[in-house]
Amino acid sequence: MSEAIAPALLAPGRTAGMNWRRLVPLLLVAPLVLFMLALYALPVLAMLSRSLLEPAPTLAHYAELAGDEVFHRIFTNTLWTTLVVTAGTLVLGYPVAMGLARARTLLPLLLIIVLLPFWTSVLVRSYAWMVLLGRHGLVNEALLAMGMLDRPLRILNTPLAVHIAMVHILLPYMILPIANALRQIDPSLARAAAGLGAGPWAVFRQVTLPLSMPGVMAGILLVFVLSLGFYITPALVGGPRDMTLSMLIAQRVEQLDWAYAATLSAVLLATALVIIAIFQRAFGVGTAFRMSAR
Amino acid sequence: MSHPSLSRRILFGLLAAPALLPGRGSAETLPEVTSIPDSLKGSGEIRVATFGGTMQEVQKRAYFEPFEKLSGIRVRDFAGSDITKIKAMVETGNVEWDLAQVSRGSVMNLQKRGDYFEKIDYDIIDAGVPAAFRFEYGLEMLVWAQVLAYRTDAFRGAVPKGWADFWDTKKFPGDRALLGAGSGNQPELEFALMAAGVPPEQVYPMDLDKAFASYTKIKRDVVKWWETGAVPVQLLTDREVVMTSVWNGRMAALQQAGVPAAVSWSQGLLKRDCWAIPKGSRNRAQAMKFIAYSTMAIPQARLSMLIPYGSVNDGANEYLSPARQEVLPSAPAIRSQLLTYNYDWWVENRDAVTARFNRWLLT
Amino acid sequence: MTLAGRGASVALNSLEKRYEGFGAVRGVSIDIRSGEFLTLLGPSGSGKTTTLMMIAGFETPSAGDIAIDGRSVVALPAHRRNIGMVFQNYALFPHLTVAENIGFPLKQRGVAKAERARLVEEALELVRLPGYGTRQPRQLSGGQQQRVALARAIVFKPRLLLMDEPLGALDKQLRESLQLEMRRLHADLGITFIYVTHDQEEALTMSDRIAVMHEGRVAQIGPPEELYDRPENRFVAAFIGESNFLPATVRGREEGHVVAECAGSLVRATCTTNPAPGESVTLAARPERLRFVDGGWPAPPPANRLAVTVTEAVFVGERCRYVLRTGDGTSLVLKEPSSAATRRRVAGETAEVAWSVADTILV
CATH class of the missing domain: 3.40.190.10 (Periplasmic binding protein-like II)
Structure with missing residues (x-):
């Protein structure tokens, strides 16, 4: 994007004969591009360059990382958490998205309920889960009272607590794109399918689900990439071994070992980019969006 | 990031x-x-x-x-x-x-x-x-001080005094929490050493092998390596742990809220x-x-x-x-x-301790 | 179950659909014969689509019954009714190819893959799109998409095909050619068609019978000619074709006709009811069935006559269109086939018009 715009901005002489109509959109996006470049891309690049340039040009940090057993464990744990959370938000979020997509008069209310967590800080929500999931917390007390348990389960300070809390925090990111994709599906398609002999499950499986895939993919992508960077929630509700990549990065930042922190950040960023690229390839996010836009 | x-x-x-x-x-x-x-x-x-x-x-x-x-x-x-x-x-x-x-x-x-x-x-x-x-x-x-805190209703009147008691899970049964290495914190090697019988005045310079050996003895009973001061207080309040290290300033609020908990100043760290x-x-x-x-x-x-x-x-x-x-x-x-608390010792050894603590905890 | 021919018979019995107090369909009873092409015709909001949706199973009747081949289907969900359906917007599945779209109902019925492919190709040929199976719906024109939708609706050989304004989104020329194709398909397949449209010309062209719907009820049902020549009420007379409405007062009966006084003249009208003398009535007459008395197109006797003044004259090519006024101020339209041999009248001229008693309907 920047390449397309820079010449127009830097060489006004050459653009003098250019059609103004073509130039205007470029000029309109230019401030945003410059803003992103100056305030986002450049600082990120500067930060990442520390992984290669500190103290002198070197690959030593990457070599250290490759042989760092702690890093391997944490990276695996982070990826696993991300997978579980993504699957959890998908399974729980899809039905909610369907409800949201079908709602008419209840829509504003449902939207507020779905978005409510957005207005509460991650910190407060994580503390709320501490209170709920504890051995004497609401969940355990309720299960005990119903006779489903005879002694309290340990949920808090385990990976399960991390998964529950993260799924809760990230659910809106899964629900909203799916609901949006579902809303864009022509309702007569489901009718047509039923009229052609498809039962409710077949309609869902063969029509609704495939047509909502652009939203599902967008949701998965969002949740996956966001959960890669989670830090506060695992720190608060996780168990002794629930360390995430972000926690490791924060540790190194606090230790003022910014070169290694930058190396870890580069790995985190690369992981996110690889995932996005895989999605682009495997599911053709672009074509899918075109399809749903019909 | x-x-x-x-x-x-x-x-x-x-x-x-x-x-x-x-x-x-x-x-x-x-x-x-x-x-x-x-x-x-x-x-x-x-x-x-x-x-x-x-x-x-x-x-x-x-x-x-x-x-x-x-x-x-x-x-x-x-x-x-x-x-x-x-x-x-x-x-x-x-x-x-x-x-x-x-x-x-x-x-x-x-x-x-x-x-x-x-x-x-x-x-x-x-x-x-x-x-x-x-x-x-x-x-x-x-x-301020980083001290041992416990629930007074957990041990039928027995009062833990110092880290040897904290480490003694038979006499004082129940889950524990200790400070971890996240968010700019350092693990409490001093407590591990005192639990292993090292007198306070001989704690520094710390013997890492000895400290981690001592940590290993309590590892199974520590359900949370906390990194923010609100957490141990919350864990005590919710009866999630019976004993933990805390920052002393936190305890006043806890006691005012009527939670049956107390601190033992003995062998705490002065920071x-x-x-x-x-x-x-x-x-x-x-x-x-x-x-x-x-x-x-x-x-x-x-x-x-x-x-x-x-x-x-x-x-x-x-x-x-x-x-x-x-x-x-x-x-x-x-x-x-x-x-x-000996800042000089920690400045020299923090990075090595953190790395070793991570490894000890995760692998 | 009685199977009369290849098409299903459908009986609608006092069918009603109410939405929160508003009656969309208010007692519709129609017997549709096996193999019949029946059109539900009416303006929007007349209840025609709701009726169709109830037959398809997408809406549940508030009262009344729907029987297909003598068996009530009200309790059956849509996917168990085995009815072909074509939607106005085609409703092709955008994520499936043309062949997969057409194969969809077969797949639901567990038809094996090879058999499916054969039937799909057959259906494509039937709608004159052979070889289009691998295309995506969005690559096709509107007309082609509608043929695919049609193929999909008949590929599983339903005995009843429902169509909801299937040609509504197409341009006039395409619509006309598809109308003919639908008639051909109907003749070839021999199954029952129920067709919904608001386009009276389409209804007249294609249907065996038309049910004109008005405010949730059937205003009149019958073959196209009957609806056109003998509308039973003012709504039908106005909705199908163009009609002149003449206020008149009944004076008596004569040879099976009603005699009424209209703009100072006595006219005769065909009538199925028996209005009393002195009653105010409305007579309907089609503009193309009025003639100028001296125009060389004498109306076959018995004829009615009225003196008029020409207020407007428009040459439309194939015909001339005149607006006339009777002595009591009623406006009439007269359409005259154009001919170089016919004298064109100008506004302000007086004239006499005549039309057949058979074309005079009391509505």
Whole structure:
């Protein structure tokens, strides 16, 4: 994007004969591009360059990382958490998205309920889960009272607590794109399918689900990439071994070992980019969006 | 990829604010400084970075406001002091703070990597501040303790005293929590060593093999390696653990809320916060005057009356009631039970300990 | 179950659909014969689509019954009714190819893959799109998409095909050619068609019978000619084709006709009811069935006559269109086939018009 715009901005002489109509959109996006470049891309690049340039040009940090057993464990744990959370938000979020997509008069209310967590800080929500999931917390007390348990389960300070809390925090990111994709599906398609002999499950499986895939993919992508960077929630509700990549990065930042922190950040960023690229390839996010836009 | 640091200070302000101000403006009237030497007077302003929250409110009353009146120097206070920000400010030449609340360990750590702080002018510092709190690039101005806390209803009246008891899961059964290595914290190797029988005065320099061997004995019973001060308090309140290490300032709120919990000062760690002036501060001279003022006996006593943290000026105890002294880590009777945290040792060994702790915990 | 021919018979019995007090369909009873092409014709809001949706199973009747081949289907969900359906917007599945779209109903019925492919190709040939199977719906024109939708609706050989304004989104020329194709398909397949449209010309062209719907009820049902020549009420007379409405007063009966006084003249009208003398009635007459008495197109006797003044004359090519006024101020339209041999009248001229008694309907 920047390449397309820079010449127009830097060489006004050459653009003098250019059609103004073509130039205007470029000029309109230019401030945003410059803003992103100056305030986002450049600082990120500067930060990442520390992984290669500190103290002198070197690959030593990457070599250290490759042989760092702690890093391997944490990276695996982070990826696993991300997978579980993504699957959890998908399974729980899809039905909610369907409800949201079908709602008419209840829509504003449902939207507020779905978005409510957005207005509460991650910190407060994580503390709320501490209170709920504890051995004497609401969940355990309720299960005990119903006779489903005879002694309290340990949920808090385990990976399960991390998964529950993260799924809760990230659910809106899964629900909203799916609901949006579902809303864009022509309702007569489901009718047509039923009229052609498809039962409710077949309609869902063969029509609704495939047509909502652009939203599902967008949701998965969002949740996956966001959960890669989670830090506060695992720190608060996780168990002794629930360390995430972000926690490791924060540790190194606090230790003022910014070169290694930058190396870890580069790995985190690369992981996110690889995932996005895989999605682009495997599911053709672009074509899918075109399809749903019909 | 940066994340809001989960520092104990931020959470402190967020979650414990109202309960932490015992008797604000009611029980005791605060002592006042009536005049200050001309050497502490001036003009202009200083920009002070604090850890925010309740602490910042207290600092305002204890010394920002009186200092403004007495010295003629305006104090603009900001929350969110952070050593990494100071590093970035000094490196980019854009120093936005004239003074920052940090820890001696972070100052020394950063100073190891270059010149990030101004030297302290000890000519104007009150004589009541002992040498232990003084160092070249900062002056300690707040004392707190990291101590053992337990639920009083957990052991049928038995009282744990020291870390050997904490490690004794037969005599004191139940889950525990200890401080981990995240968010700029260091694991409590001192406690592990004392649990293994090392006398407090022989803890430093620490024997890492011995400390981790001791840790291994309790590993299964530690359900949480906490990294933010609100967590151990929450775990105690919710009966999630029966014993944990805590920051002493947190306990007042817990006890006021009626949670049956107590601290054992014995074998606790005495830690400190300090003032430091980032290199290149535009109002260095005024900042130095403020450091001198805030570590005088009366301003220190005012702070200790408002929040259960100790003073660095020996003269401050004169202004504090015996009842108040019972909760302050700087009170002689309590301070004698505490082990003074050795920042020098930690500056040298922190990175190695953190790496080893991660490995020990995760693999 | 009685199977009369290849098409299903459908009986709608006092069918009703109410939405929160509003009656969309208010007692519709129609017997649709096996193999019949029945059109539900009416303006929007007349209840025609709701009726169709109830037959398809997408809406549940509030009262009344729907029987297909003598068996009530009200309790059957849509996917169990085995009815072909074509939607106005085609409703092709955008994520499936043309062949997969057409194969969809076969797949639901567990038809094996090879058999499916054969039937799909057969259906494509039937709608004259052979070889289009691998295309995506969005690559096709509107007309092609509708043929695919048609193929999909008949590939599983339903005995009843429902169509909801299937040609509504197409341009006039395409619509006309598809109308003919639908008639051909109907003849070839021999199954029952129920067709919904608001386009009276389409209805007249294709249907065996038309049910004109008005405000949730059937205003009249019958073959196209009958609806056109003998509308039973003013709504049908106005909705199908163009009609002149003449206020008149009944004077008596004569040879099976009603004699009424209209604009000072006595006219005769065909009538199925028996209005009393003195009653005010409305007579309907089609503009193309009025003639100028001296125009060389004498109306076959018995004829009615009226004196008029020409108020407007428009030449439309194939015909001339005149607006006339009777002595009592009623406006009439007269359409005359154009001919170079016919004298064109001008506004202001007086004339006499005549039309057959058989074309005069009391509505």
